[in-house]
Amino acid sequence: MRFRLALSTIFASVLALTFVATRGDAQPDTLKQIVPGVWFRQGDIDHKGHCNNVIIEMADHLIVVDANFPSGARLVLEDAKRVSSKPVKFVFDTHHHGDHLYGNPVWTSMGAVTVAYAGVAEEIKRYEPKRWKQAAGEREDVRELKRDAPEAPMKTFTQSPYVMEDSTRRVELHFFGWAHTRGDGFAWLPNEKVLATGDAVTNGAYNYTADANVGNWPRVLAQAAKLQPRYVLPGHGAAGGKELIEGQSRFFVELRKAVEQAARSGKKPDEIAASIRLSDAVKNWVGSGLKAQVADAYREVTLNKPAGDVQH
Numbered sequence: 106m107r108f109r110l111a112l113s114t115i116f117a118s119v120l121a122l123t124f125v126a127t128r129g130d131a132q133p134d135t136l137k138q139i140v141p142g143v144w145f146r147q148g149d150i151d152h153k154g155h156c157n158n159v160i161i162e163m164a165d166h167l168i169v170v171d172a173n174f175p176s177g178a179r180l181v182l183e184d185a186k187r188v189s190s191k192p193v194k195f196v197f198d199t200h201h202h203g204d205h206l207y208g209n210p211v212w213t214s215m216g217a218v219t220v221a222y223a224g225v226a227e228e229i230k231r232y233e234p235k236r237w238k239q240a241a242g243e244r245e246d247v248r249e250l251k252r253d254a255p256e257a258p259m260k261t262f263t264q265s266p267y268v269m270e271d272s273t274r275r276v277e278l279h280f281f282g283w284a285h286t287r288g289d290g291f292a293w294l295p296n297e298k299v300l301a302t303g304d305a306v307t308n309g310a311y312n313y314t315a316d317a318n319v320g321n322w323p324r325v326l327a328q329a330a331k332l333q334p335r336y337v338l339p340g341h342g343a344a345g346g347k348e349l350i351e352g353q354s355r356f357f358v359e360l361r362k363a364v365e366q367a368a369r370s371g372k373k374p375d376e377i378a379a380s381i382r383l384s385d386a387v388k389n390w391v392g393s394g395l396k397a398q399v400a401d402a403y404r405e406v407t408l409n410k411p412a413g414d415v416q417h
């Protein structure tokens with residue numbers, strides 16, 4: 106079974122924080138205040154399949170980044186109630202994968218509005234309900250919703266950025282292009298310099314490339330980097346700074362270049378995966394998913410189309 110499925114069933118007061126790009130800092134199921142009124146909750150991807158979440162406090166409500174799986178959504182809601190008495194009014198789905206979106210019904214049942222870039226809804230039409238049914242066969246929290254398909258975001262946008270603003274804070278929802286998925290969204294707090302990335306950036310070997318555009322991924326991250334964030338809150342793994350964007354981008358540049366060179370010499374994906382050597386600068390992103398990532402990059406360079414456009 107592909108890497109992502111193993112990880113997440115298809116899809117996974119002010120604190121003085123020292124951010125470094127290493128999984129050694131990972132503390133699943135913990136909540137940290139990044140700046141006043143903004144909290145980062147690191148989900149337990151390895152044991153529960155949960156993504157990370159961000160809780161953003163506005164004047165009279167909260168915004169949550171990513172719906173998570175249903176069980177993850179409930180944990181986030183508990184933590185949101187711990188830090189604020191304000192209701193969750195909006196939930197931003199950064200992309201369509203189950204660990205980031207399948208919890209939508211948990212949030213909407215309590216009155217929240219789910220929001221996403223229009224590409225997320227298009228991806229749902231492309232891949233569902235097959236993936237939902239597969240997840241329901243493996244996860245009790247999905248089964249117990251008694252649905253035949255995932256709940257799509259209630260509101261979508263095409264113009265980027267989509268702005269959510271009140272007297273206390275400005276939140277911008279950005280789309281920079283096809284990277285991890287065709288619908289990747291970023292939540293940007295310009296005044297606080299906080300960027301929530303979904304799975305366009307991870308801190309660790311959590312990259313799933315089957316729905317991706319590996320060649321375009323670094324270009325998307327270059328656009329995100331232009332925001333000059335101080336705090337980068339990834340879809341999986343510990344929070345960090347701009348080094349996460351830089352490292353993630355370099356990983357995909359090195360991966361695609363190495364695969365392309367090997368393919369030109371006649372090597373096949375299995376041979377490439379067995380012999381590929383990436384620099385120590387990107388070792389944080391190298392893990393058990395490398396074989397699948399090599400295969401996806403190989404399809405891109407040999408078929409001249411994004412991995413997500415190739416049936417496999």
